[in-house]
Each structure stands twice: as C-alpha cells, then as structure tokens.
Amino acid sequence: MKQTFAALWRPGKGVYVREIEPNLYLFQFYHELDIKRVLEGSPWSSNRKALIISRMKEGDVPRNISLNKLELWVQVYDLRVGFMSERVPKEIGNYIGSFVESCSKNFTGTWWEYLRVRVSIDVTQPLKRKMKIRQSGAEWFWINFKYENVRTLCFICGIMGHSEKFGSRLFEMAIYEITKPYGAWMRAPLRHKIHHIGSKWLREGEEVGDRNTAASEGVGKSTAA
Numbered sequence: 001m002k003q004t005f006a007a008l009w010r011p012g013k014g015v016y017v018r019e020i021e022p023n024l025y026l027f028q029f030y031h032e033l034d035i036k037r038v039l040e041g042s043p044w045s046s047n048r049k050a051l052i053i054s055r056m057k058e059g060d061v062p063r064n065i066s067l068n069k070l071e072l073w074v075q076v077y078d079l080r081v082g083f084m085s086e087r088v089p090k091e092i093g094n095y096i097g098s099f100v101e102s103c104s105k106n107f108t109g110t111w112w113e114y115l116r117v118r119v120s121i122d123v124t125q126p127l128k129r130k131m132k133i134r135q136s137g138a139e140w141f142w143i144n145f146k147y148e149n150v151r152t153l154c155f156i157c158g159i160m161g162h163s164e165k166f167g168s169r170l171f172e173m174a175i176y177e178i179t180k181p182y183g184a185w186m187r188a189p190l191r192h193k194i195h196h197i198g199s200k201w202l203r204e205g206e207e208v209g210d211r212n213t214a215a216s217e218g219v220g221k222s223t224a225a
C-alpha cells in the first residue's frame with residue numbers, strides 16, 4: 001500500500017506513512033505542493049479500493065476524523081445550449097454532492113461533449129445517475145452523469161467500494177427481485193490521446209491534450225470501507 005501510493009504520488013519532498021490501525025493511515029508530507037497535488041488528484045486507489053483522504057488540521061486526532069467524503073470529477077452529458085454558464089456546474093455539483101470547482105476548460109470556447117465538475121460526495125450514499133432540469137418556462141429534460149476513475153461500483157445499490165456480488169443488499173433480496181439500476185455506463189470513459197495520420201493538419205482545441213492527461217493520470221477508486 002505504501003509503495004503503491006508513493007509510486008503514484010512521487011512527492012517531491014517525500015512522504016512518511018504510518019498505519020494507525022488496520023485500514024487507517026496517516027500520511028505526512030513535507031511540502032505544501034505535495035499535499036495539494038495529492039488532494040487535487042483524488043480519487044486514488046490501491047487494489048481497486050479508493051483512498052478516502054482528509055486533510056488534518058492542527059490538533060486533530062486521526063482516529064476521530066470522519067472519512068466519508070470523496071472528491072471526484074463528474075462528466076455531465078446531454079446539457080442543452082442555454083445552460084453554458086458557470087452557474088450551471090455549480091448547481092449540478094450541489095445536486096450530486098457538494099460543488100468543489102468547475103473544470104477550467106468548460107467554457108473556453110472549445111466544444112466539449114460534456115461539462116466537468118468536481119464534487120465532494122458522501123461515499124455512503126448511492127451515486128446520482130441523472131438530473132431533470134429546465135429553463136424557466138421551457139420543457140424539462142434529463143442530464144446524465146459519468147464519474148471519472150470510479151473503479152468499484154455496486155450496480156444494485158449504486159454505492160462505491162463493493163461490487164454487487166458482495167453487497168449486503170444482495171442477500172436481503174429474492175433472486176427475482178434483484179434489479180440493477182446502476183451500471184458500468186456511470187464510469188466515465190478513459191480518455192486517451194489519439195494520433196491519426198492526418199493529425200498534423202487538423203486543429204484541435206488547444207486544451208484537448210491537457211484535459212486528456214488530467215483524466216488518464218488519476219487512478220480508480222471506491223470506498224475504503
């Protein structure tokens with residue numbers, strides 16, 4: 001575990017890891033930049049389990065910190081033209097969980113298939129799949145969410161950190177009752193940079209590269225339950 005995260009983070013000034021109790025760790029960093037990179041790169045995972053991180057404040061006792069909030073990027077699909085303003089990711093973020101930030105590439109003039117919004121979610125609750133919205137007076141429509149770097153998700157209860165094969169709800173239900181309202185479609189596709197033969201002459205939004213990198217660098221996660 002220590003090795004995995006050290007290799008993922010490569011903190012410039014190193015990191016000291018102490019196991020406080022099984023499945024609870026204290027990471028000590030030696031530079032603010034290293035802390036910032038790790039927090040902003042969340043979710044991190046080891047062995048398909050997400051690391052739930054919380055920054056300690058002066059005087060905090062590690063065992064008493066509640067670890068149930070996870071920050072992650074959500075891709076918002078099927079928005080319509082009238083919704084392209086900064087107010088929108090904020091409201092959507094606060095519906096999914098609590099809004100953290102809007103991707104700086106959202107409104108730069110390049111057309112994206114989706115908006116990205118960073119959200120802090122409660123990992124004990126099911127992930128939101130969609131949201132119904134409208135402009136005043138206009139018709140309602142659905143927008144759909146995909147979550148970046150979510151590795152393990154239960155398709156029955158929509159909670160991260162266990163798969164439906166191991167969820168407790170599975171055993172409370174008769175076989176014919178089992179429905180799977182959640183699915184792999186809630187995981188955002190990994191975005192890779194594609195080089196085609198003609199790409200030398202094709203112009204891309206200049207942000208495309210950045211954005212792809214940002215997305216593929218993160219690792220999966222689920223709750224460390």
Ligand SMILES: [Zn+2]
Pocket residue numbers: 154155156157158159162163164167168169
């Ligand atoms: Zn479940």
